[in-house]
Amino acid sequence: MNPPDLVAQIPALRRYARALCGDAWAADDLVQDTLERACGKWRLWAVGSDLRAWLFTLMHNLHVSGLRRQTRRSAAFTAVDIEDAAAELAAPEAAQDLALDLQRCLLRLPEEQRAVLLLVSLEDMSYAQVARITGAPIGTVMSRLSQARTRLQALMNAPAAGPQADAAPPSPHLKRLK
Numbered sequence: 007m008n009p010p011d012l013v014a015q016i017p018a019l020r021r022y023a024r025a026l027c028g029d030a031w032a033a034d035d036l037v038q039d040t041l042e043r044a045c046g047k048w049r050l051w052a053v054g055s056d057l058r059a060w061l062f063t064l065m066h067n068l069h070v071s072g073l074r075r076q077t078r079r080s081a082a083f084t085a086v087d088i089e090d091a092a093a094e095l096a097a098p099e100a101a102q103d104l105a106l107d108l109q110r111c112l113l114r115l116p117e118e119q120r121a122v123l124l125l126v127s128l129e130d131m132s133y134a135q136v137a138r139i140t141g142a143p144i145g146t147v148m149s150r151l152s153q154a155r156t157r158l159q160a161l162m163n164a165p166a167a168g169p170q171a172d173a174a175p176p177s178p179h180l181k182r183l184k
Contacts, residue, residue, distance in 0.1 A: 012044065015061050018129055022062065025124045026069060028113045036072075040065040056135070063139045066121065073117065111161035119154035122147055 019040060023033035043064050044051075051060050112120055118140070125136045126147075133151075137144045 011057055012041070012061075015058055016041070018058065019061060019065060022124055022129055023065060023069075025109075025112060025128060026121060028109060036065060036069060039068050043068065059131075059135050059138060062125065062129070062131075062135075066139050069121075070117075108162065111158055114161055115154055115157055118142075119150045119157065122150040123154035123158065126151055 016037065019037045020033065023036040023040075024030060027033045027036060040061060044061055047064075051057065112123075115123065121140060122136055122142075125131045125139060126133070131139070133144050133147050136142075137147045140147065142150070
């Protein structure tokens with residue numbers, strides 16, 4: 007493994023990790039763990055094979071392992087559905103752009119759908135590469151991609167949920183007092 011080749015893959019790894027995790031700190035940790043694993047296991051990489059796919063496979067496996075570890079740790083805690091707690095959460099600022107809405111919608115996709123969507127759309131990988139990275143058959147990759155696209159479109163087109171969404175429009179004859 008040539009160090010410049012490895013360094014050249016870091017921007018793509020960071021981009022995918024950021025979209026996958028939804029948190030810059032967790033994404034940077036995931037990239038660092040991936041690079042540490044790659045350096046420690048470099049003998050397992052077959053010379054001449056696709057370094058990018060191998061690194062993404064390492065990252066995917068590390069991310070899935072981390073999710074499983076979190077699930078085991080949080081099994082003792084009561085899960086709260088985000089939809090049930092929506093009223094208690096702070097409302098986003100009014101000047102938020104579409105990118106933040108897209109990120110929120112991406113994070114609401116199931117993990118396996120989000121991973122496939124990001125690898126195909128963001129990283130421009132083939133179905134065969136994504137199948138090899140995720141360990142799923144190509145047909146499953148295509149199905150997850152279709153489901154992810156449909157779900158993401160539905161989430162993006164849904165009206166904003168919040169206290170103002172259900173309120174009736176103000177009467178033109180009434181003034182609001184603060």
